[in-house]
Amino acid sequence: MRLAAEWERHEATWLAWPHETSDWPGKFAPIQWVYGEIVRHLSRVERVRILVNDENARQKAGRVLKKSGADLNVVEFFTIPTDRSWTRDFCPMFVRDAAGKQALLDWKFNGWAKYANCERDDLVTEKLRETLGLDMRTPERRGKRIVLEGGSIDVNGAGGILTTEECLLSDVQARNPGLSRADMEAIFREYLGAGQTVWLRNGIAGDDTHGHVDDLARFTDPHTIVIASEQDPAEVNYEPLRENLELLRRTSFRVETLPMPKPVYFDGQRLPASYANFYIANGTVLVPTFNDPNDRVALNKLAELFPDRQVVGIASTDLVLGLGTLHCMTQQQPT
Numbered sequence: 553m554r555l556a557a558e559w560e561r562h563e564a565t566w567l568a569w570p571h572e573t574s575d576w577p578g579k580f581a582p583i584q585w586v587y588g589e590i591v592r593h594l595s596r597v598e599r600v601r602i603l604v605n606d607e608n609a610r611q612k613a614g615r616v617l618k619k620s621g622a623d624l625n626v627v628e629f630f631t632i633p634t635d636r637s638w639t640r641d642f643c644p645m646f647v648r649d650a651a652g653k654q655a656l657l658d659w660k661f662n663g664w665a666k667y668a669n670c671e672r673d674d675l676v677t678e679k680l681r682e683t684l685g686l687d688m689r690t691p692e693r694r695g696k697r698i699v700l701e702g703g704s705i706d707v708n709g710a711g712g713i714l715t716t717e718e719c720l721l722s723d724v725q726a727r728n729p730g731l732s733r734a735d736m737e738a739i740f741r742e743y744l745g746a747g748q749t750v751w752l753r754n755g756i757a758g759d760d761t762h763g764h765v766d767d768l769a770r771f772t773d774p775h776t777i778v779i780a781s782e783q784d785p786a787e788v789n790y791e792p793l794r795e796n797l798e799l800l801r802r803t804s805f806r807v808e809t810l811p812m813p814k815p816v817y818f819d820g821q822r823l824p825a826s827y828a829n830f831y832i833a834n835g836t837v838l839v840p841t842f843n844d845p846n847d848r849v850a851l852n853k854l855a856e857l858f859p860d861r862q863v864v865g866i867a868s869t870d871l872v873l874g875l876g877t878l879h880c881m882t883q884q885q886p887t
Contacts, residue, residue: 553647553655553689554745556886557709557771558832559858564599564628565833566883567591568637569613571605575636575874578819582870584613588620590838590878593864595623597834601885603676605633630683635663635673638876640766641701642673643883644680644688647744654886655687656680657743660697664761665725691743698739699727703764703880705744708771712805713746718754718763725762752799754792756780757815758824759875766879767826768796772808772857780828781809810853813844816872823872830854831878837861840868840877 570587573580594600600622604610610629617624634642641664644656658677663670681688691698704727706714720727720736728736733751740746755763769779779797782789789812800807816825827850830839837858841847847865855863868877 553649553657553743555645555647555707555709557707557774558884559773560709561887562598562834562884563887564601564885565594565831566601566603566639566643566885567881568603568634568639569605569609570637570874571609571634572636576870577873579870579873583874584616585620586866586868586871587881588616588622590866590881591617591622591627592620593836593838593866594833595626597836599626599628601628601630603630603632603634603639606631630680632676632679632683633672634676635667635669635671638703638880639883640703640876640880641761642670642676643702644677645702645744645883646885653687655689656684658688658690658697659700661701662699662727664701665699665727666760666762689743691739693728693731693735693739696728698731700739701727701761701764702883703761703766703876705740706765706770707744707746708774710774711746712748712750712771712774713740713744714750714752714765714769714771714777716752716755716763716765716768719761719765722762750777750800750803750805752796754796756792756824756826757788758822760824761875767824767829768793769800770828770830772854776806776808776857778808778810778828778853778857780812780826782812787812787815808853808857811846811849813842813846816842816869818873824875825868825872826877827854829877829879831882832858832861833884835861837863838878839863839865840872841865842869842872843867
């Protein structure tokens, strides 16, 4: 099996229309319009497939997307109820076998080992199997389904995979208790075609997933990794990011850096604002921005790293209150 790199050609991007108001306490109203803006950009370059809870949600989403200027000719709705809208972590990973046949990977989703209301999200892949008519594989180890969220890994499509010890090996919010580093590496080889694992240590402050790598470091081509870097020694992210940068510099990959925005808070809560949570679509890269002077620096660096794609900033100060931004809310379906 092989999981394609995100920059390979997409058939579509999968989203779930936001409905869990507790994810954006006190700020839920503007979130639908943020989604509308994201779909407007995505619909220019690929199909957009959106999970909705019911017909009322479909109609409401359609009105928002029409007002936002999205191309509704390439938007498809699927009535599949969800608990939340972070499709990166509960939608299937689309892989291909050695013969080139596409299949869905049905990883177990346990709400990041933190939230109990995750049963509907865990059923999404099974329901999509029925809808799309694709084969499905359920990864298991020692008789148990394996937990692996899309935000906990990043691949280059050529055998390389990025992840963190904090997310996959820690006893805190443990995804797969009893599975070792060697077990996880064997799982990556078997199900993702990734035999070269780069283990980073800890993720960024404010991340309730306990160390997702997609807020931290990402592949930008088969040979290059870009990592968030904090320049202020007094900032809580400074030392963890410095340590991760040093780990990457010991690998054979070319390493580039992205700045961090100034810390973002809402109602006293530190939020996981990071430019590394960008999403690579057909011909474009969508990048979260935070009304920060470093927005320009991050956009310019990513334009340098993706010279054949249009790099677009998406205002994400409201969106990040949900403790995720653009990569967290998308899942690509390769062609």
